[in-house]
Amino acid sequence: MSFSAVDHAAMARALQLAARGLTTTSPNPRVGCVIVRDGATVGEGWHARAGEPHAEIHALRAAGSAAHGATAYVTLEPCSHFGRTPPCADALIEAGVARVVSAMEDPNPLVAGRGIARLRAAGIATAYGLLADEARELNIGFVSRMTRGRPWVRLKVAGTLDGKSALDNGVSQWITGAAARRDGHRWRARACAILTGIGTVREDDPQLSVRDVPCARQPLRILVDARLEVSLQARILQGEPILIATVSTDEARIETLRAAGHELVFAPSAADKVDLGALLCMLGERGINEVHVEAGFKLNGSLLREGCVDELLIYLAPMLVGDAAQGLFNLPALTRLEGATRLDIRDLRRIGPDLRLLARPLAPA
Numbered sequence: 133m134s135f136s137a138v139d140h141a142a143m144a145r146a147l148q149l150a151a152r153g154l155t156t157t158s159p160n161p162r163v164g165c166v167i168v169r170d171g172a173t174v175g176e177g178w179h180a181r182a183g184e185p186h187a188e189i190h191a192l193r194a195a196g197s198a199a200h201g202a203t204a205y206v207t208l209e210p211c212s213h214f215g216r217t218p219p220c221a222d223a224l225i226e227a228g229v230a231r232v233v234s235a236m237e238d239p240n241p242l243v244a245g246r247g248i249a250r251l252r253a254a255g256i257a258t259a260y261g262l263l264a265d266e267a268r269e270l271n272i273g274f275v276s277r278m279t280r281g282r283p284w285v286r287l288k289v290a291g292t293l294d295g296k297s298a299l300d301n302g303v304s305q306w307i308t309g310a311a312a313r314r315d316g317h318r319w320r321a322r323a324c325a326i327l328t329g330i331g332t333v334r335e336d337d338p339q340l341s342v343r344d345v346p347c348a349r350q351p352l353r354i355l356v357d358a359r360l361e362v363s364l365q366a367r368i369l370q371g372e373p374i375l376i377a378t379v380s381t382d383e384a385r386i387e388t389l390r391a392a393g394h395e396l397v398f399a400p401s402a403a404d405k406v407d408l409g410a411l412l413c414m415l416g417e418r419g420i421n422e423v424h425v426e427a428g429f430k431l432n433g434s435l436l437r438e439g440c441v442d443e444l445l446i447y448l449a450p451m452l453v454g455d456a457a458q459g460l461f462n463l464p465a466l467t468r469l470e471g472a473t474r475l476d477i478r479d480l481r482r483i484g485p486d487l488r489l490l491a492r493p494l495a496p497a
Contacts, residue, residue, distance in 0.1 A: 139262055143207070149178040149187070150164030150207045152164075153180050154321075155321045158324045159277075161208055161238075162178075165186075165207070168202060177189065187206065188223060191204065202229050203229065204224055207270065210251070211240075212243055219247070229256060235261070235263050237260055239275050239278035277416050281413055281416045285412065285440055286425065287441045287444050287445065288444075290446075291446070294452045297458050297460050300458065308486045309484040311485075312447045314344040317342050320351060321342045324423065325422075325424070328426055329431035341371070354376075369394065373394045376397070377397050379399070397411070408438050430462045443492050446460075448489070450486070
């Protein structure tokens with residue numbers, strides 16, 4: 133299907149609007165809408181928070197009677213079901229729009245083509261697929277949860293050019309510069325949850341919160357702690373309650389943590405460790421779209437080995453620290469390069485003095 137220059141410009145604007153909800157829409161998708169009539173924009177809107185009006189409703193309100201006979205550009209297929217708000221497809225029909233262009237079909241089984249079908253049944257011209265890749269990337273976590281039942285996992289690591297995350301004595305602050313650390317907080321802010329392991333808590337005592345950038349809501353903090361070894365004075369236990377994934381049956385310890393407001397989930401594996409895949413499925417059931425991981429090389433390696441990592445966010449500082457320093461991932465030694473984890477580099481840019489790579493593991497050949 134061919135689209136005009138006006139179509140492309142309007143959908144690009146709708147994607148810009150959708151991105152305004154980057155840190156606030158969870159568990160809903162990020163959606164933008166632009167209404168154009170006779171080549172002029174008459175209404176714009178984006179979805180800000182779950183329970184509040186969707187992007188189409190904001191745009192229709194801004195357009196008023198000018199929406200009649202206009203084209204609505206939406207980054208995601210208009211919903212067709214009653215959730216916390218009425219169906220947007222019905223609102224577009226009632227407003228009398230003549231055409232609706234969607235960037236992509238909604239992967240939510242409750243919608244999945246039904247919104248487009250309802251519009252067509254009402255005599256409205258429809259099209260979809262315009263800037264679909266960009267729309268999918270904006271909602272990669274929502275798509276993952278709807279199609280796989282688990283969130284999109286983004287694993288963040290910071291290291292030297294020779295692939296080390298800390299000195300042999302554990303010193304790691306700070307390998308990367310202030311600009312890279314601030315950029316890392318932007319990625320934290322867009323996630324629904326931030327996950328770490330007990331090793332990182334013991335060694336670094338992180339807060340695991342968003343601090344260096346504006347953030348309307350703090351992501352859920354998750355600790356993988358199989359034996360419940362976390363100190364009650366650890367900074368991660370301060371502030372908002374956290375979620376702890378464990379296999380421990382220490383009732384006294386469990387009750388102490390629960391009494392402090394924290395939630396514990398049990399996900400034992402055959403090896404009596406936390407089953408990371410099962411944990412991700414639990415998070416998907418909770419409406420978690422994106423998980424941002426900041427952990428040590430052991431948990432990083434476990435996540436990679438178990439196929440739980442969808443994307444790597446890698447910061448590399450221009451320094452060399454030698455072979456004795458700690459690596460980024462605890463992975464088994466290889467005897468053949470065919471066994472290496474291959475990556476598709478999606479983005480590479482400089483952040484201050486450091487490099488930032490965004491890469492995705494490729495499926496084995």
